[in-house]
Amino acid sequence: MGYYPYYSYYYDPTYILVILCAIASIIASAKVNATFRKYDRVRSMTGMTGAQAAQTLLYSAGIYDVTVEHVSGSLTDHYDPSAKVLRLSDATYGSSSVAAVGVAAHECGHAIQDNKNYAPLRIRSSLVPAANLGSKAGIPIIILGCILGYNMTLVQIGIWVFSLAVLFQLVTLPVEFDASRRAVRLLDEQHILQGEEVGMCRKVLTAAAMTYVAAAASAIIQLLRLILIFGGGRRRDD
Numbered sequence: 001m002g003y004y005p006y007y008s009y010y011y012d013p014t015y016i017l018v019i020l021c022a023i024a025s026i027i028a029s030a031k032v033n034a035t036f037r038k039y040d041r042v043r044s045m046t047g048m049t050g051a052q053a054a055q056t057l058l059y060s061a062g063i064y065d066v067t068v069e070h071v072s073g074s075l076t077d078h079y080d081p082s083a084k085v086l087r088l089s090d091a092t093y094g095s096s097s098v099a100a101v102g103v104a105a106h107e108c109g110h111a112i113q114d115n116k117n118y119a120p121l122r123i124r125s126s127l128v129p130a131a132n133l134g135s136k137a138g139i140p141i142i143i144l145g146c147i148l149g150y151n152m153t154l155v156q157i158g159i160w161v162f163s164l165a166v167l168f169q170l171v172t173l174p175v176e177f178d179a180s181r182r183a184v185r186l187l188d189e190q191h192i193l194q195g196e197e198v199g200m201c202r203k204v205l206t207a208a209a210m211t212y213v214a215a216a217a218s219a220i221i222q223l224l225r226l227i228l229i230f231g232g233g234r235r236r237d238d
């Protein structure tokens, strides 16, 4: 009666990949914290704070309609394209460390992407509702399909919905790498960071980008597993 998954969860060879991805995610976030702390102790030679650096970079890019604000919390730095506000966290706004200036410049990178209508950012923004649906409803739909006697149509709908969240993670990658690339180049060009500070800043931003790579890899592996587990669904005759 009904459909049974071809793969058993217990003998699933792809499970090792899930564990590897989880380990990679933990290493990536430990690495970004350690790198940030290390270069947060290095005060930039110009002594500009994250907020001042952000303002300077925005003006240098000809952007005058974005305001720089302080936001509480840690790792809360973000650019809000709908409000045209660049919000910098406690550790970034008033700090003149190389790490803080790097993070502030990265957020400027997003503001510049928005200003220049950078296509991957537009695509990413348009995917937000679908990605939210995918990450919230994808797995529950699949589980529901399983509960309802392995209803494969429902399971497949769940997998498609879940893949929207995966797509979002993938589109995030070029957006993040490009923002960091712009940040490092502009900090160098505007002489906000000098000499070896530029390399230190690049290390902080590269470490941050790796967390997105780990997240995207985990999402892809999860999707592949779902396809392997249910894609080979076969009917049992008893």
Ligand SMILES: [Zn+2]
Residues within 6 Å of the ligand: 106, 107, 110, 176, 179
């Ligand atoms: Zn970013």
